[in-house]
Amino acid sequence: MTLTPLVYWAQRHKDVYLRVELTDAKNINILVRENVLLFQAQGVGAKGQNEYEFRLEFLSSVKPEVSYRSTQRLVNITVEKEQHGWWDRLVVQERKPVFLAPDFDRWLDESDAEMEIREKEEKRNRLKASRHKEEGFVSLKTGYLFVYNLVQFLGFSWIFVNMTVRLFIFGQDSLYDTFHTISDMMFFCQSLAVVEVLNAAFGIVRTGVVPTLIQVVGRNFILFVIFGGVEEMHNQPVVFFVFYLWSAIEIFRYPFYMLGCFNTEWKTLTWLRYTIWMPLYPFGVVAEAVAVIQSIPHFYKTELLSIPLPKAIGTSINFSYVLYVYLVLLFLGLLFNFRHLYKQRKRCFRTKKRKAY
Numbered sequence: 079m080t081l082t083p084l085v086y087w088a089q090r091h092k093d094v095y096l097r098v099e100l101t102d103a104k105n106i107n108i109l110v111r112e113n114v115l116l117f118q119a120q121g122v123g124a125k126g127q128n129e130y131e132f133r134l135e136f137l138s139s140v141k142p143e144v145s146y147r148s149t150q151r152l153v154n155i156t157v158e159k160e161q162h163g164w165w166d167r168l169v170v171q172e173r174k175p176v177f178l179a180p181d182f183d184r185w186l187d188e189s190d191a192e193m194e195i196r197e198k199e200e201k202r203n204r205l206k207a208s209r210h211k212e213e214g215f216v217s218l219k220t221g222y223l224f225v226y227n228l229v230q231f232l233g234f235s236w237i238f239v240n241m242t243v244r245l246f247i248f249g250q251d252s253l254y255d256t257f258h259t260i261s262d263m264m265f266f267c268q269s270l271a272v273v274e275v276l277n278a279a280f281g282i283v284r285t286g287v288v289p290t291l292i293q294v295v296g297r298n299f300i301l302f303v304i305f306g307g308v309e310e311m312h313n314q315p316v317v318f319f320v321f322y323l324w325s326a327i328e329i330f331r332y333p334f335y336m337l338g339c340f341n342t343e344w345k346t347l348t349w350l351r352y353t354i355w356m357p358l359y360p361f362g363v364v365a366e367a368v369a370v371i372q373s374i375p376h377f378y379k380t381e382l383l384s385i386p387l388p389k390a391i392g393t394s395i396n397f398s399y400v401l402y403v404y405l406v407l408l409f410l411g412l413l414f415n416f417r418h419l420y421k422q423r424k425r426c427f428r429t430k431k432r433k434a435y
């Protein structure tokens with residue numbers, strides 16, 4: 079003898095939900111044609127382990143595809159209505175079958191269901207809007223970084239190429255007028271580089287603020303104070319070495335970032351960006367230290383930038399003493415950034431290796 083399980087139901091505008099009270103249901107067979115659903119399965123119901131079945135003639139047609147999920151305790155069935163809308167009752171006959179009852183866990187009346195639809199719609203719209211905003215921000219950020227890196231790349235390339243060509247044409251003589259020919263562009267690029275500290279501070283790029291601050295402050299101190307502030311420094315060959323070492327890394331670093339803006343990379347460029355700083359950085363710091371040492375007598379003599387002290391003490395601190403302290407900071411800065419760059423290099427190549435496997 080076949081038995082009928084207990085069936086609970088609820089509806090939405092789009093779907094009908096059936097919950098069949100059958101434990102350990104096996105051999106589930108659900109057939110849907112027009113507005114009739116036939117269910118057959120073996121399992122443990124109100125009358126113990128048995129074969130259970132039921133037939134429902136829905137109020138309106140439903141789609142033939144049925145989805146169901148069987149758990150240890152019950153079988154959940156979802157049937158989609160052919161035409162979305164609210165049904166007055168589940169089945170055609172006015173007297174509901176005895177095995178059928180409302181599923182109060184999922185029960186909603188028509189207005190609640192409409193509210194649910196509206197809430198879902200609003201949630202979807204909010205999600206879409208925030209995704210739109212996020213995409214807009216990402217493309218704005220990418221565009222901004224790309225333009226910034228492009229401008230720096232062009233600036234430093236101009237410096238590097240100009241200095242190289244002048245070295246070939248004028249030989250040693252070109253070492254003496256680097257400041258006059260190149261400084262305007264270097265002032266421009268290094269002033270713009272302050273943006274890199276802001277990028278790090280506001281999280282626009284994933285890097286630490288301190289290494290960037292050390293880098294930018296360190297270079298700008300040399301450029302604006304030592305070279306820019308002391309006229310006697312303008313003709314020193316050390317300007318050539320400092321500018322050449324600075325620009326030699328930047329012509330690789332900025333294009334590396336430009337490609338990164340489009341999640342692209344060129345292996346040789348990545349290797350150069352994360353390798354040539356190794357010889358360049360110490361040489362750069364040594365060249366900067368030479369420049370500082372050369373400027374000390376001029377600061378001492380002219381008392382330029384001397385720090386005034388209160389009248390009671392009656393004198394001022396000569397800026398040349400600040401420069402001695404700066405020489406120590408220069409080498410501490412070198413150690414700090416060398417370690418930072420070494421870590422960045424390891425992180426970059428380690429990630430690449432992991433990606434390769």
Ligand SMILES: CCCCCCCCCCCCC[C@@H](O)CC(=O)SCCNC(=O)CCNC(=O)[C@H](O)C(C)(C)COP(=O)(O)OP(=O)(O)OC[C@H]1O[C@@H](n2cnc3c(N)ncnc32)[C@H](O)[C@@H]1OP(=O)(O)O
Pocket residue numbers: 223227274283284285286289290291292293295296297323324327331335336338339354355358359360361362363366407408409410411412415419422
């Ligand atoms: C606090 C007061 C300080 C007082 C200081 C006094 C002491 C001063 C001592 C200073 C010594 C300076 C000496 C120096 O002037 C000598 C020279 O420069 S010689 C020439 C050789 N120099 C170099 O090689 C250094 C070049 N510069 C740099 O590498 C950076 O400026 C540095 C901050 C040092 C390191 O860069 P960063 O931390 O950004 O590493 P990454 O390149 O690996 O980038 C990390 C991630 O951020 C993304 N990023 C970074 N910038 C950009 C950008 N502009 N556009 C797009 N994306 C960017 C990058 O792609 C990485 O992303 P991901 O993690 O996804 O890979």
